[in-house]
Amino acid sequence: MRSKRSTTTNEDETRANEMASPTASAASAATSASHYQVPSLTSTLGLFSVVVLVCSFRIFDKRMILPYANAIQNTDMDLENAYGHSAALCAIQKDGLRYIDEWVIYNLAIGFETIYLYDNSEHNELAPWHDQLPQSTKERVVIRHFPSFRAQRPAYTLCWEDIRNRKAHSWIAFFDLDEFLVIKDRTKYPQLMDLLDSLSLEYGGLAVNWVMFGFNGQTTYEPKPVTLRFQKRDANATNPLVKTIVRAQITPNVRSAHFVKYNASETMRTRDTNGKIVGGARNEDLPNDVAALYHIHTYSFGEFKERCGRGDVAKKKSEWNMVLACKPNQTILEEINYNETVYDPACWELLKERAPEYVAKFI
Structure with a gap:
């Protein structure tokens, strides 16, 4: 029998937490968007570009989250608190x-x-x-x-x-x-x-x-x-x-x-x-x-x-x-x-x- 232990490294946990957090990812996307140089913000095309850019970051964020969604299952909090501590x-x-x-x-x-x-x-x-x-x-x-x-x-x-x-x-x-x-x-x-x-x-x-x-x-x-x-x-x-x-x-x-x-x-x-x-x-x-x-x-x-x-x-x-x-x-x-x-x-x-x-x- 093996003792109960986590199989993820600190680096893995940090990466998983970042990728699995919609708030953190959205903030990161918004920060990146604020530094993006839009050619003409006053034109209709420019406004459309900003909307597309922000939406793209959000879609990208969602796609990045999904592959790591299961990574959070390897935390004690999820296993012991999110699910009833019992067997069926x-x-x-x-x-x-x-x-x-x-x-x-x-x-x-x-x-x-x-x-x-x-x-x-x-x-x-x-x-x-x-x-x-x-x-x-x-x-x-x-x-x-x-x-x-x-x-x-x-x-x-x-x-x-x-x-x-x-x-x-x-x-x-x-x-x-x-x-x-x-x-x-x-x-x-x-x-x-x-x-x-x-x-x-x-x-x-x-x-x-x-x-x-x-x-x-x-x-x-x-x-x-x-x-x-x-x-x-x-x-x-x-x-x-x-x-x-x-x-x-x-x-x-x-x-x-x-x-x-x-x-x-x-x-x-x-x-x-x-x-x-x-x-x-x-x-x-x-x-x-x-x-x-x-x-x-x-x-x-x-x-x-x-x-x-x-x-x-x-x-x-x-x-x-x-x-x-x-x-x-x-x-x-x-x-x-x-x-x-x-x-x-x-x-x-x-x-x-x-x-x-x-x-x-x-x-």
Whole structure:
């Protein structure tokens, strides 16, 4: 992990401040204009020349500002004051009512301030669920009905744009209902923002690798928390695929469920917990010592097969029958063949610590 520090030099900061300040630039332009020798100020042509000259300086000033507009994002004042000092979670779901209570409780417990849920179900199934939430939870969970095909990227983009426009949060994560962020050292980083605050200003986003959990020998659904049901994994369960927690101020450009793209003028980049730039959906270094995203990949075998009829929020309807859940049982078992010998109850332990009333219902 790198300590939080500015990556700009004093000269860079001075130049950026000058170019990003309309008042300073306009004053500079006006000073230059006052020394300009107009041939004939008393003639109509002369007056026209003055107007054109001043306007030209202002247009030039605007064009000079734009390339440096993103430079001011690398100041502590902009990051900590202009945007709310908190993290938000954006997600899209369909047919997830069996799992959503646990997932919401978990993510609020680790430090997400607000969860934005886009409901891809046809009949807005989250509305009655949301109505019955305790008031303290309801205030931190925002739902939006979003019934369409291939809705994941559009939903993420809308969520990001809304948060960015309102400057409501400083960080945004894009996770699914079967993904649980695990911060390994909760003494050093008790809450998510403690980890995010430790990142240097060169981080536009934090890439976190998947840790995969499979069937755990289960064949059917049980009405218990998934973090209790699935606690065994392979010794080599860390997966190259990542999910991203991104700074809200970055220009929204969701390339997939796994990574974001940056404008050329933006100097920040997505990095892993070791500071390495992660330019796409994969990080083959597999860092998992600081943070990891525990992915309950399948649930039970029966629950996994249900995905065939439910469809996929990231795919066209014509592609639904191509997903692995629609393949023959033997093919599925050959594809998902984890050697689940490592006991890893990290998610359940966090719930026991921070949501004891919820956990007490199941023990």
